[in-house]
Amino acid sequence: MFLGKVIGKIWSTIKNPGLETQRLLLVQPISASGDKTGKVLICTDSTGAGAGETVYWVRGxxxxFPFxxxxxxxxxxxxxxxxxxxIGKRKTGGS
Amino acid sequence: MFLGKVIGKIWSTIKNPGLETQRLLLVQPISASGDKTGKVLICTDSTGAGAGETVYWVRGxxxxFPFxxxxxxxxxxxxxxxxxxxIGKRKTGGS
Amino acid sequence: MFLGKVIGKIWSTIKNPGLETQRLLLVQPISASGDKTGKVLICTDSTGAGAGETVYWVRGxxxxFPFxxxxxxxxxxxxxxxxxxxIGKRKTGGS
Amino acid sequence: MFLGKVIGKIWSTIKNPGLETQRLLLVQPISASGDKTGKVLICTDSTGAGAGETVYWVRGxxxxFPFxxxxxxxxxxxxxxxxxxxIGKRKTGGS
Amino acid sequence: MFLGKVIGKIWSTIKNPGLETQRLLLVQPISASGDKTGKVLICTDSTGAGAGETVYWVRGxxxxFPFxxxxxxxxxxxxxxxxxxxIGKRKTGGS
Known part of the structure; x- marks a missing residue:
């Protein structure tokens, strides 16, 4: 899994029926210290996460599985x- | 999933029977703000998307699944x- | 799927039984305009493609599935x- | 599989039920000679590994499977x- | 699949039961002309390959499947x- 921050969402009327009722969140991958790493992606959600929250996501x-x-x-x-x-003795808040 | 823009298509007579009747669209991955990110790829389609449209695609x-x-x-x-x-309060049109 | 050009093949006597009777082609990934992109890989084939041909391949x-x-x-x-x-109105020949 | 070093962990109350009872370890990918390679990721664990240990992890x-x-x-x-x-005749300790 | 050269191995006592009896070989990915490409990884083996041999490996x-x-x-x-x-008319020995 990777760390990321929820930064927004996608609105989409025409989509595959398998995605209906799914929220499509924009997630910015981040490092353990909060720096941006890599490209923004679109995630489905199984946790109720909201904008600004630090989350982890599974790919592939x-x-x-959650569905x-x-x-x-x-x-x-x-x-x-x-x-x-x-990390070691350092603690970093989640959000 | 990732954001992309449909930029063209592939014509192909000789192909695996499993791909017959499938449209093969060229998709340019883009960022949330519309910039090109990464290599053009070939996608099958489950939405009826056309050239110039902003879409999202699933890999792996x-x-x-849609088939x-x-x-x-x-x-x-x-x-x-x-x-x-x-993204936050900023809105970006789809196409 | 990605675009590529068949550039050679691999000869291999000792291999997993599941690969017997399979041709192992070397494929150079290319962009829509024919430029090299990324590392050469080894593909099995379900189309009868030969050296020099422009093809597309599926991974993962x-x-x-074709087998x-x-x-x-x-x-x-x-x-x-x-x-x-x-691409748009531009056409590029396959081989 | 890839080599990595366990560098910390993630605390998370709200998570998918499938992850309950799982430890979520932060792993820094490393090379055979111990140098950092690539981005820190979050791994589940099937070995009882602890902070500072050199491990290998499977993805996808x-x-x-271990569960x-x-x-x-x-x-x-x-x-x-x-x-x-x-590596050849060189030996490198695990931890 | 990708080309690689076997450069060493990993000794590991504590491992997932599914990996018992498996040799864990270190493989350096190489190009068709033998140059190093990408990060060393750990492979299981279904061929009896030894140190120094040029091999190809499947991922994901x-x-x-071989097991x-x-x-x-x-x-x-x-x-x-x-x-x-x-490659074309050029031949490159396997090991």
Whole structure:
């Protein structure tokens, strides 16, 4: 999984039926110390995350696990909200 | 998923039977603000997207979900057309 | 899928039984305008493509779809030969 | 698989039920000689690895194999702790 | 698949049971002309490859195909040993 920050969302009327009722959040990948790393991507969400929150997301086939029983065509899904990042003895707040 | 813009298509007579009847669209990955990011790729489509439209596409195993019941050998499929991108309070039109 | 050009092949006596009878082609990824992009890779083939031809290939789990009924341990398979690339109004010949 | 060093962990209260009871370790990818390579990621663990240990991790669909019988939405899991890295005749201690 | 050269191995006592009895080889990705390309990775092996040999490896879900009947948590497996690389008319020895 990778760390990211929710920075916005996508509005989309025409989409694959498998994505209906899914929120499509824009996520900026970040490092453990909060710096931007890599390209913004669009994630489905299984946590209720909101704008500004630090989250972690899973990619690939596993991104559809949280929606078991449905075939959601997503390759990136937020699976948790970060409370705190611990590196050695340093602590970094989640949001 | 990632944002992209449909910029063209591929004509191909000889192809795997699993791809027959599929449109093969050229997609330029773009950032939330519309800048080019990364290499052009070839996507199958589950939305009816046309040239110039801003779309989002799914990659990997999930790219064959929209064609359930068929084994389409695609690793990238357009799953939605973007109406609007919201970053913070800024809005960016879809096409 | 991505565009590529077949530039050679691999000879290999000792290989996984799942790859027996498979041709192993060297493919140079190229852009829509024919420039080299990225590292040469080894593809299995489901189209009969030959040296010099412009093709497109699928990667990941889908690369074994064309060989249904067999578990071919391939992560990249040529699934079509390009006749023509259309970008806007510009046309580029396939080979 | 890739080599990495466990450098910390993530605390997270709100997460996908599939991740409950899982430790979420921060892993810094490293080269065979111990240099940092690439971005820190979050791994689930199937070995009991602790901070400072050199490990190897598997990514993608296989990352959920160690949790068979459960659908753990993880795309990166530590699957071993390194005792020693042998390159030619050079030996490098694991931790 | 990609070309690589076996450059060493990993010793590991504590590992996921799915990896027991597996050799863990260090592989340096190389180009068709033998130059290093990209980061060293750890591969399981289905060919009996040894140090110094030029091989090709498969990544992702397919990396577990050679071990059918077992769930081996590997994302990279050597599936063949290269005898010869042919690019156009140029031939390059495998080892």
């Amino acid at each position: 086939r596993e991104a559809s 078991s029983g449905r075939e959601v065509p997503s390759d990136a899904t937020i699976v948790g909200i970060v409370d705190e990042v611990n | 195993r999930e790219a064959s 359930s019941g068929r084994e389409v050998p695609s690793d990238a499929t357009i799953v939605g057309i973007v109406d609007e991108v919201n | 789990r889908e690369a074994s 249904s009924g067999r578990e071919v341990p391939s992560d990249a398979t040529i699934v079509g030969i390009v006749d023509e690339v259309n | 669909r296989e990352a959920s 068979s019988g459960r659908e753990v939405p993880s795309d990166a899991t530590i699957v071993g702790i390194v005792d020693e890295v042998n | 879900r397919e990396a577990s 059918s009947g077992r769930e081996v948590p590997s994302d990279a497996t050597i599936v063949g040993i290269v005898d010869e690389v042919n």
